Amino acid sequence: MAEIQTILASSRVRAGKGNARAARREGRVPAVIYGNNENPILITLDKIQLERELSKNGFFIRLIDVEVEGKKHRVLPRDTQFHPVTDQPLHVDFLRYSADRKLTVEVPVQFLNENDSPGLKTGGVLNVVRHAIEVTCIADSIPEMFEVDLTGLEVGDSIHASTLSLSEGVELTISDRDFTIATIAAPTILTVEEDVAETDGEDTGEDSIDQENEDTETGDDDKTKGDD
Numbered sequence: 001m002a003e004i005q006t007i008l009a010s011s012r013v014r015a016g017k018g019n020a021r022a023a024r025r026e027g028r029v030p031a032v033i034y035g036n037n038e039n040p041i042l043i044t045l046d047k048i049q050l051e052r053e054l055s056k057n058g059f060f061i062r063l064i065d066v067e068v069e070g071k072k073h074r075v076l077p078r079d080t081q082f083h084p085v086t087d088q089p090l091h092v093d094f095l096r097y098s099a100d101r102k103l104t105v106e107v108p109v110q111f112l113n114e115n116d117s118p119g120l121k122t123g124g125v126l127n128v129v130r131h132a133i134e135v136t137c138i139a140d141s142i143p144e145m146f147e148v149d150l151t152g153l154e155v156g157d158s159i160h161a162s163t164l165s166l167s168e169g170v171e172l173t174i175s176d177r178d179f180t181i182a183t184i185a186a187p188t189i190l191t192v193e194e195d196v197a198e199t200d201g202e203d204t205g206e207d208s209i210d211q212e213n214e215d216t217e218t219g220d221d222d223k224t225k226g227d228d
Contacts, residue, residue: 009043029044031044031045033095043066061106061143062076062077063140075097099140100138105142106133108132108145109130109132110146112149126183127182128181129182137169160181162178
């Protein structure tokens, strides 16, 4: 299991929009710790530290220790509300850790060795159907990611759920079919013959200009002869 990070938090006595706005003006983000049939704990987090954690991959599938007044609470982030315009975090929900509670989470998919795929090297396109896979497991067993090896795949090949390596206790929420994760699609070839034909058929005006020049030169010669 990956190293568990610790986030420092301050307790807050009251809920409500007014208190939440006051916390945000001070550079704090309101949050709550709930679950395990215990009373919820209202807290605030340092905005900069929270944004640093949010920027890391897999924020919602990593256990975190939230330290409040010297006491650590092991939690799993479950939801974050963001401002619709600035995209800044407004509120975070943390679920208390339980060793036997099964959770449903989405695990990101990472594709490896694209350069070793003959299909991609010859112009094929990696068509990703699922960027994340939903699984059910206890918090300690949540995979950091699913790695999919593209080595040797040709155009037309597909990667299905059956290729995933699942740890003990990790189950796919979709179990009734071998769903597709990605495919190697054929390259898209644009038809340019019509464009070329249209270009050839356009009147660029060059012939008219050349003819006009010829007529001008001819007129000048005739005028010169007349002067003679």
